[in-house]
Amino acid sequence: MATAPAKLILCGEHAVVYGRPAIALPLADIRATATVTPLPGGSGPLISAPDLGGQWRITERPDEPLSGLVMAVIDRFGVPPDIEITIRSAIPIASGMGSGAAIATAIVRALLAYSGQTLPPAAISELVYESERGYHGTPSGIDNTVVAFEQPIWFQRRPSLPPLIEPLPIGAPLTLVVGDSGVRSPTRLPVGAVRERWQADPARYEALFDQVGALVEQARAALATGDAVRLGPLLSANHELLREIGVSSPELDRLVAAAHAAGALGAKLAGAGWGGVMLALTTPAQAATIAGALRAAGAANALVTTIAATG
Numbered sequence: 001m002a003t004a005p006a007k008l009i010l011c012g013e014h015a016v017v018y019g020r021p022a023i024a025l026p027l028a029d030i031r032a033t034a035t036v037t038p039l040p041g042g043s044g045p046l047i048s049a050p051d052l053g054g055q056w057r058i059t060e061r062p063d064e065p066l067s068g069l070v071m072a073v074i075d076r077f078g079v080p081p082d083i084e085i086t087i088r089s090a091i092p093i094a095s096g097m098g099s100g101a102a103i104a105t106a107i108v109r110a111l112l113a114y115s116g117q118t119l120p121p122a123a124i125s126e127l128v129y130e131s132e133r134g135y136h137g138t139p140s141g142i143d144n145t146v147v148a149f150e151q152p153i154w155f156q157r158r159p160s161l162p163p164l165i166e167p168l169p170i171g172a173p174l175t176l177v178v179g180d181s182g183v184r185s186p187t188r189l190p191v192g193a194v195r196e197r198w199q200a201d202p203a204r205y206e207a208l209f210d211q212v213g214a215l216v217e218q219a220r221a222a223l224a225t226g227d228a229v230r231l232g233p234l235l236s237a238n239h240e241l242l243r244e245i246g247v248s249s250p251e252l253d254r255l256v257a258a259a260h261a262a263g264a265l266g267a268k269l270a271g272a273g274w275g276g277v278m279l280a281l282t283t284p285a286q287a288a289t290i291a292g293a294l295r296a297a298g299a300a301n302a303l304v305t306t307i308a309a310t311g
């Protein structure tokens with residue numbers, strides 16, 4: 001059995017696809033799980049995903065990205081193929097919480113553990129990246145990285161080099177409220193729309209991405225000193241830029257406004273947008289009030305999570 005965490009992009013989504021830095025956080029207490037059990041000889045690999053659309057032999061759905069991932073890991077690492085891989089996940093799908101990357105990471109870890117092997121996080125992240133490409137074409141790689149490394153990260157793509165990945169010092173614990181708009185939006189749709197707009201008006205979008213990048217740099221400094229009061233307005237400013245980039249939605253804007261009205265230090269959509277989740281930064285004392293305000297404003301779910309300080 002192996003698990004992997006959900007994730008949130010704290011700031012920098014979309015601009016990260018265009019080479020600006022972004023910050024992502026693992027959510028240790030919301031996880032996907034994969035369990036591998038043996039099947040009779042000759043059965044071949046079977047994926048059982050009761051929460052996610054059933055059960056299939058990977059030969060029946062070879063084009064499904066998870067089937068491809070399982071085949072690749074079995075072939076490359078000599079994992080015995082007569083197995084059932086059972087997947088369970090507490091992470092809502094298509095909501096910006098990295099459900100796909102967490103499920104894929106849990107699967108890779110479980111297959112390796114079943115065959116007595118381990119791999120460093122960077123190698124697991126690469127395998128997961130390949131399967132993420134099956135879902136949305138040109139992912140930046142931030143999701144698989146934060147999930148496989150399982151620590152707060154600074155992430156930046158670089159031309160003709162592997163992405164820059166740095167563990168991020170967090171000076172004091174952060175309290176976040178995650179509000180789910182209840183609207184499912186596959187990542188590739190807003191990502192594709194932003195690409196079209198960028199192609200139509202590169203100067204405007206490059207300037208917006210530069211502004212996002214500058215905020216992310218300031219957020220890094222605020223995180224290092226554990227200064228949530230300074231971080232909050234940076235997150236809210238990032239939301240405004242995401243609105244201008246065109247990836248917010250009326251539901252997300254309503255939740256962000258409700259978080260501010262309930263006393264959040266800052267709030268923004270998190271992930272690809274058009275649906276999925278938003279996050280609010282808060283003091284621990286105000287967290288339950290903000291969660292209640294988000295539910296009252298229409299959130300399908302609102303949960304409080306803490307990001308631990310790091311060394």
Ligand code: PMV
Nearest residue numbers: 013014096139140187271272
């Ligand atoms: O998978 P999501 O919804 O958290 O969004 C990914 C973040 C984007 O920057 C929008 C896309 C990417 O590949 O980085």
